[in-house]
Amino acid sequence: xxxxxxxxxxxxxxxxxxxxxxxxxxxxxxxxxxxxxxxxxxxxxxxxxxxxxxxxxxxxxxxxxxxxxxxxxxxxxxxxxxxxxxxxxxxxxxxxxxxxxxxxxxxxxxxxxxxxxxxxxxxxxxxxxxxxxxxxxxxxxxxxxxxxxxxxxxxxxxxxxxxxxxxxxxxxxxxxxxxxxx
Amino acid sequence: xxxxxxxxxxxxxxxxxxxxxxxxxxxxxxxxxxxxxxxxxxxxxxxxxxxxxxxxxxxxxxxxxxx
Numbered sequence: 001x002x003x004x005x006x007x008x009x010x011x012x013x014x015x016x017x018x019x020x021x022x023x024x025x026x027x028x029x030x031x032x033x034x035x036x037x038x039x040x041x042x043x044x045x046x047x048x049x050x051x052x053x054x055x056x057x058x059x060x061x062x063x064x065x066x067x068x069x070x071x072x073x074x075x076x077x078x079x080x081x082x083x084x085x086x087x088x089x090x091x092x093x094x095x096x097x098x099x100x101x102x103x104x105x106x107x108x109x110x111x112x113x114x115x116x117x118x119x120x121x122x123x124x125x126x127x128x129x130x131x132x133x134x135x136x137x138x139x140x141x142x143x144x145x146x147x148x149x150x151x152x153x154x155x156x157x158x159x160x161x162x163x164x165x166x167x168x169x170x171x172x173x174x175x176x177x178x179x180x181x182x
Numbered sequence: 183x184x185x186x187x188x189x190x191x192x193x194x195x196x197x198x199x200x201x202x203x204x205x206x207x208x209x210x211x212x213x214x215x216x217x218x219x220x221x222x223x224x225x226x227x228x229x230x231x232x233x234x235x236x237x238x239x240x241x242x243x244x245x246x247x248x249x
Binding site: 114115118119121122125126129132133138139142149152 | 190193194197200201204205208209228231232234
């Protein structure tokens with residue numbers, strides 16, 4: 001699919017489109033594969049799912065400003081409404097489908113800016129306290145706690161965390177297939 | 183999971199207070215039993231400030247966060 005051809009097809013498509021930019025060698029792309037298939041089935045005849053192999057379309061990726069995969073872009077009436085890079089849960093990915101369907105930008109569901117700041121400052125303060133105690137005994141525990149609190153400020157932006165949590169959730173769902181239906 | 187019932191100023195105050203209380207014991211300002219009590223209160227304040235939820239507020243049906 002050529003660059004102009006892609007935008008033309010998105011515009012002319014009768015339904016909203018969610019485009020999945022992926023590659024066969026990309027682990028997180030494979031991790032979200034079953035989730036995308038399920039969402040595609042759930043939104044049949046409402047939202048179309050297109051898969052674009054990133055290796056075969058470098059110019060298209062450049063023109064869309066995609067620098068990492070998997071990247072998912074939701075289009076409504078030919079206009080980009082939302083995008084997400086990295087593996088994510090089914091709930092998070094379904095917001096893209098909803099955005100494509102409604103044409104409204106999705107509400108950011110992660111921690112607010114002040115939350116990030118508060119957690120980071122608290123984590124740093126705990127770490128400084130631990131540093132004062134030369135990381136011995138109880139202070140080492142405090143340093144670990146500080147690290148966890150500081151990480152909670154940025155966890156939603158960490159690609160490693162997102163990839164691991166998405167795989168873990170997919171694995172848990174596979175392990176307990178009946179629970180998701182009840 | 184739980185509803186946030188602390189306003190942002192309340193959360194900042196809780197985090198600052200929690201860190202100060204922890205510092206009083208761990209920094210060596212206060213020692214002994216009082217230090218342990220301050221540690222416990224400090225941890226509780228820090229936690230409630232970080233998550234924005236205070237169980238005491240919920241118990242008394244109070245909230246500093248505007249709905």
